[in-house]
Amino acid sequence: MRAPAASPPPPRRVSLQALLASQFGLAALVALLVMATLMSFWRVPAAQAENARVHRFVADMVARQLDRLLDAPRLVIDMFAEQLQVQDSRSRAELNARLDALVGQGGLFESVQLTDLGGRVVAAGLPEAERGARATVIGNDLSRNPALMAARQAGQGIWSDSYLSPTGQGFVVALARPLGDGFLVAEVPVPQLSEIAGGARSQYEHAVFVFDRRGQVIADPAGRLSAQQTNLSQLPLLRAALAGDYQADFFPIAGDEYFGATAPVSHAGWTVLAGRPADAVRSPVQMALIISVVTFVSSVGVGLVVAFAISRWVIRRIAESVAFAGNVAAGRYDRQIEPTRIFELEQLRQSLVRMAAAIQSREKSLRVSEERLRTMVETTPSMAIQWFDAAGTVLYWNSASEQLFGYAAEEAVGRTLGELIYTPKQDRWFIDLLAEIAETGQAAGPFEGAISDRHGRTVWLLSTTFALPTEQGEPIFVCMDIDITAKRQAEEELRRLNAELEHRVEQRTAELTRANADLQEALASLQRAQSELVQAEKLAALGALVAGVAHELNTPIGNSRMAVSTCEQQLRQFQQDSAGGLRRSSLERFVDAVEQATAIALRNLERAAELVSSFKRVAVDQTSSQRRRFELRQVLQEILLTLQPSFRRTGFEVSLEVAEELNMDSYPGPLGQALTNLIQNALLHGLDGRQEGRVRVAARRDPETPEQVLIEVSDDGVGMSPAVVARIFDPFFTTRLGQGGSGLGLHIVHNIVTGVLGGQIAVDSREGQGTRFLLTLPADAPLGEAPQDAAEPQGGPRNPPTASG
């Protein structure tokens, strides 16, 4: 068998033996990891915790026993103290004898000394051998004795820390207590404590150490550390215990490592440390570890040897099966294979034998079915099937092909399609197609295409071409064609009908576009009408302005006129008087009168001039929409002035509240128009039909954004329903339809505020509770917004303002 030219390199082969050995190694490694993990995270900590628990228990027990052992002498001392106080025997000799008896009792105390309040020894109990030296002790000063000082401070019986005793001439601890007019100090040599502690621990195998409050050893198994006043407070375990935290841990003492726990000796205030050599504590864990490792190593060894042997045997059997399979492949069906006792291998053997038989019978049936297939291909009536080699030479040509193309099989086989039915271009395309199919292995098509048959008739084909592998390696190419000429003609007809339909749709679209243009024009004329209405509004505002001007000017000009006419009267009087000769008195009266009249006239004319210039500014502002810097209060005052005629003779009051100086760089004209509309809206709608009411105009700096100014126009009128509030800024919306309301006032306000002024407007109103408009304006109006006419209506209030300048 030839290997394919571009097949991938074969994967690395692994022998069964190596596979089994590595699998076994992996399993052993996992087992080792599991074992190590369990040991270090479960078994060892658990053993440690168990050890800690046991040691704490032992330490507690020892501490309690020590408590009991120390209680006995304490009771003896307390009983003695009570007796002494009851009997009050003050004879020195008797007192000494009784103290001697305390020393004798149990042999715990080495000496018992009774002092006065100042600490001077007044009586002493000593061991028998030293009683002769009692005089040495009596009269000594114990005022700085640590036990006595501790008892003095505590005010009660107390066990002291260890100290150097002058009496005992060695280290002692003492039980000291106040007694009557003094103190009793009973000293116990430190070595004695080691014996007591030894007695307390005898039930356990533990080494017991006892520490005083400073961490000095006062009892230990050998008695050496306590005798030498060793201080072990550097051990973390003991340091924690001295701070009240009793734990268990490893610790070193005198070069040996121990594991132990601490517990308090509550009566004495000391600490017990019970421990065992660290090796004794660790050895069970270490033993378990060693057993595990030995078991592991031996099982790995045996397992490896056995696996090796079995795999060799299995490989031999498999090799036999391989040889048998090779024979079958070569067509030698007569070879045998030996039976075996291994169930799976026996199954493999039987399967191989069965497989050989099956292959034999299948080869036979394959030949039969191939024959059947060939017959079917040859006789199929509607599908033309041809076989080609890679060069496009016809190898096979069925009878349907003969009918479709007009060539008999004998004529076609051995020639190419280019020599039969294809144009040279089609032939080249077909050869390329075959090469592509050989390369990709994919079927090509189905394609539709037209050819001319032997008689020059155009035939439409739907054809599929694919490759079939052959035993020789070179594939053969199969081309299957169906005649679709009839279907093709039907499609052409359908396409023609479609084109006609599209043309009709185009016509209708053009008609619709025209109708749309007409509608646009109608809308534009509607907007023009709206704009004219706005102009009319503005003219009405100017009319009101003129009325205001006329009214305001009326007073000063009337006053001036009166003054001048009075002056004229005086002049006439003076002329009459001077006709009969000029008198000094009449001249003086005339001059006074003229002076007075001139002053009045001048003052009123100045007032009139002021008014005119202010009106002029308003008028200029309103008509020109100029941008300029202004002070808001002044502009607001001027606007209110022009509005005065609207409310002067009504019961309405318009107030202005501006707390601070607010400088703006904006469009005072549009601003004035907006405010005028708002105030008139309040007067006409909010306060309609009422005798009196208030309109309040207030301005202040926005406390949150200082570059913004807030202007509020509010009234205490009838208010509006939510439905009205929702549409208040829509154009032509009015509640006074037919009563003179154009429905554009607030729409204009909205456009001015959101447009040229670059701000926002909000309304807050409820029926019966008045209306409040809030304008939020930037102190510097946005640039590029200078409009021809700020009040130009713009479709609707929700549309963004457009820059039209």
Place this chain on the structure above:
Amino acid sequence: MKRPARRILVALLLAALLGPLLLSACEPEPPLPVGFIGGLTGRVADLGVAGRDGALLALEQRNAAGGIRGRQLTLRARDDRQDPAVAVTAVETLAAEGVELLVGPMTSAMALAVLPAAERHGLLVLSPTVTTDQLSGRDDGFFRVISPASEYATASARYHAAGGLRRVSLIRDASNAAYVDSWAEAFAAELTRLGGTVAGDLRYDGQSRPDYPALAEQALAGDPQAVVIIAGAVDTAQLAQQLRKRPEQVQIVASEWAATERFVELGGRAVEGVYMAQFLDRNGRQPGYLAFRQAFEERYGRTPGFAELAGYDAMNVALDALAARRGDEPLKQTLLRLRRFDGAQQTIVFDDFGDAHRRTYITVVDDGSFVVRE
């Protein structure tokens, strides 16, 4: 096909066998032993325990700072029981354990006893508190961090003579003859030079329990202005107790040997007004001393005295020498090469014979504590 299988097999067997061995391969270096010897039990234990606690603190501090060239240190403390035979055995045991450097002993008698054994084994002896003049000016393996006894005795005699003291009785503990004799002779010589007299001179054996009342009575027999006690803290306190019970009420002067922190505990009001010379300035404000005092109180729960400071200084000198040692240089050579060492209260400077000098302070017990007078 067979080769890789066999290789895997061998590798697995090797791993199983050698794994445990590799795991237990790294053991830390054992700590370096430093010896200590002193009286840790019995009547003079206050001095020995104090010296050992001071030395141990210095060693623990050095360990906490990383040891010497990364190696930790351990203290091998031995009790000499104020018995020469025990002391010599202790030194020999320490030498056998590989100790090269010995801090101690605390008393002069023990120093004289152990020195031959120490020199035989090549041990360097660095004593915190041994002051006998018998070891002054000798080129030997003995170093000390304080002045010889004669300096303290002379300073003491000069101070009291200036205060008008002329007639004294001496009581000395013969069990530490090396020290007490140096001290007594220097004191007597200086007092005599300044016109005073020694009216009585008593010796007792400190090993067996002394008869304190009898000693007190004998000391007062010569009608002295003052009794000078040259003994350990227990004996000095007991003698003071007995002297205070007498009607004579003489002045009491004691040697620096008794000036441990236990002295006041032992003597109570009986030792009020006792004068003693010593080298520790309890009011010292040196940063090194304050740090030492704070560390000591934290470690032991009590205030350090002169013996604790001496033990601390001696151990620090020893450890500095070990750290500065060049190769196999003898430690004595290292000490003489360096000469100057930082003590907690003052710089320690060794002369050619390994002796140092310290300032002397005359103190008196006042209301339970040592107050510096000069």
